[in-house]
Amino acid sequence: MTCDAPAPAAAPETTQWRSYGPKRRSTRALRVRTSAALVAATVLAVLLVPPLVQLDQQAVDLAAKLRPPSFQHPFGTDDVGRDLLLRCVYGLRVSLLVGVAAALTATVVGTAVGAAAGALGGWADRALMRVVDTFSSVPHLLLGIFIVAMFRPGVWPVVISVALTHWLSTARIVRAEVLSLRSRPYIDAAVSGGASRWRVAVRHLLPAVLPQAALAAVLMVPHAMWHESALSFLGLGLPTHTASLGTLIQTARGSLLAGQWWPTLFPGLFLIVPTLAIAGLAGAWRERIHPRHRSELML
Amino acid sequence: MLELRSITAGYTRNAPVVRDVSLTVAPGESVGLLGPSGCGKSTLARVAALLHRPDSGTLLLDGEPVRHWRHRAPRDRRTAFGVVFQQARLSADPRLPLTDLIAEPLRATGRGREVPDRIAQLAPVVGLTPDLLTRRPHEVSDGQLQRACLARALVLRPRLLVCDEMTAMLDASTAAALVAAVEDYRAATGAALLAVGHDRTLLERWCDRTVHWESLS
Amino acid sequence: MLSVRGLSVRFLMPGGRRVAAVTGARFDVAAGECLALIGESGCGKSVLASALLGLLPGNAQTAGSALLGDLDLLAADERTLARTVRGRLIGLVPQSPAAHLTPVRTVRSQLEETVAALTATRGRAALRAAAEAAAERAAFPASHLDRHPHELSGGLAQRAATALALVGGAPLLLADEPTTGLDRDLVDRTVDELRRHVDEPGPGNGTGRALLMITHDLAAAERIADRVAVMYAGRIVELADAAAFFGEPGPRHPYSRGLLQALPDRAFTPVPGMPPELGDLPDGCAFAARCDRATDTCAAPPPAGTVACHHPHVPEDARA
Structure with a gap:
């Protein structure tokens, strides 16, 4: 009888706890999830649609040119009757490829230059930073146009053009970070512990700046996509038969004046939406690597 | 073993922080350098540990003048010194778990094989438990991190320890524990000590000899 | 002036872990009085200060009350804290x-x-x-x-x-480690000035300010405090009159005694061992593992009161 009175397993919690979590956390999570979903959708679309969908993006149908969005062509058709949804996906694929390739190149160059300048110091630092200043003093687009003009139109000249105009900011960020780290006592401790210059750079400095550099790289992808679009829009980037978001908008210019909005709107959206999604994800990531109150969180 | 002769040092060309300072540490001796904050004693400690090139003056290590500082100094000279700084938080690479933090000098000098043995010896000396060793700096308290920083300074068995305000940020008990660990090491190895600080009571209790910053130049 | 009852703060960590940073803190600070909250780094002192100012991070939870006049600082919303508390009711003297x-x-x-x-x-x-x-x-x-x-x-x-x-x-000053990194002369000057602000007639009714000084510097606490609260592993283990604590008959909690004996002008011997993790506190006395007076009784939570210890030092011990 008395047996079924269970012994209290743990002291009952009599304390009334009050939470402090700011209410905006929930919308933040939603924003991050939306961004992640959109980025995932973008990546899946450009990776899966071309091999899975057996449709030719170049299929011309002059009988159905400049049709507004319909069930058959959700985004409408362009001035030679090509399906715009398909063209947009292929365009996004090219633009994203250019963006990622250019951002990676720019980040590698920028990190190398910035780390070298910061870690070596002295005249090497001054010389490298003068090069950076010189490049920065020329307007990006102008320099980009100049570089593209030296090659035959194609994807790689655009990548090079965008990369060469975008490594500067990364170099500056990385150099500043290295300089601030270099004066930390833990570098002194490493030197005193017998670490070589190379070991200090590879073991202590570089890993500390990599999150920064990677963040800069991610943020640079949309930047590079816009740069590509700008070049293509000016007719200097990719040849018009290669669908990129820039070339799509460029060819649609004429029809916009005639009241046909869809050939401009949809490529534009394809440019803006991934940009915002990537920036949203990068922002969340930045909050993770630079939490303002890390020490408080950790007591 | 260490002699500083009329050292002048600083970070900008025309404003030396340390002016014409001389100080000697004999083998096995412990010297407390007492001075107010901001007087330049930390800079002198960095000069003494071959971490900062002075603008002028001579530094003699075992009677031989030192000509090179930081990376240019021969490795066995650099590693003759063990340094501990005031702010443990800034003295620890935030990415490295405490084990790696302590083992780093061994790995940097190509003695990675000794790591498990040395860690096993040193952890009890500085009072770190195995569970703490696997954590990263942001997961331990300032006191625990400073214990790891002391272990790192001892790992290469230095002949001279330079402790720059080692206990200034710590509570009394942790401070006493770290000083005891330093003294145990010195008793076992005969290493010398240069302890820099502003706490007269502490340095006079800790060191054989206490010198005042004002009396040095 | 400030009346803290059963103040607890815990952090919810990823993976459902809970870190009990402050447990059941209870103390009062009166006008014209200085209470020094002492303890080693990571014992929860600063978290307590943040809780009073409403500056805890989002994963924190609080319990208990901290009455400043009629206002419960723990229950007040951010708007009240920002407009009427910080700066106006509580002046913060910062660490750096x-x-x-x-x-x-x-x-x-x-x-x-x-x-x-x-x-x-x-x-x-x-x-x-x-x-x-x-x-x-x-x-x-x-x-x-x-x-x-x-x-x-x-x-x-x-x-x-x-x-x-x-x-x-502000009638209440909150000084969070005001002397960190300062040298001894400067520490003395800084805390003397804080004491002066406690003693001089306050802005309101002329009774002086209240000062809650959070510090690990025992000498600074000895210099200006009227009363001392010793914090260990998130709990206030001893609340004592400063003169009795630093002088005769001395502290009663074994941890407080150990802390004082670690001073370079006393025995200069550390308390053996290390404090427990705040995320993994024992059910009983958190200090038992390091305590030379510990017995089986210490597996039970220590008694509430001014000395949270099953076997506190009593003045007879000090004479013996």
């Missing part, structure tokens, strides 16, 4: 004044801004006068008012920060 001051503006402009934000003073001349008066209260020299924080010595920066804390006429 150099980081607390805006580096790009002069001390004068920061004081004037604070005066304008916290008081009804308006107009250029009035603000200027009020700022100078505030500087004078904190013994900050008027000749240095037009300097930027980096042009000040550590002591002057600390006075500038104190001047800012005093502007709003």
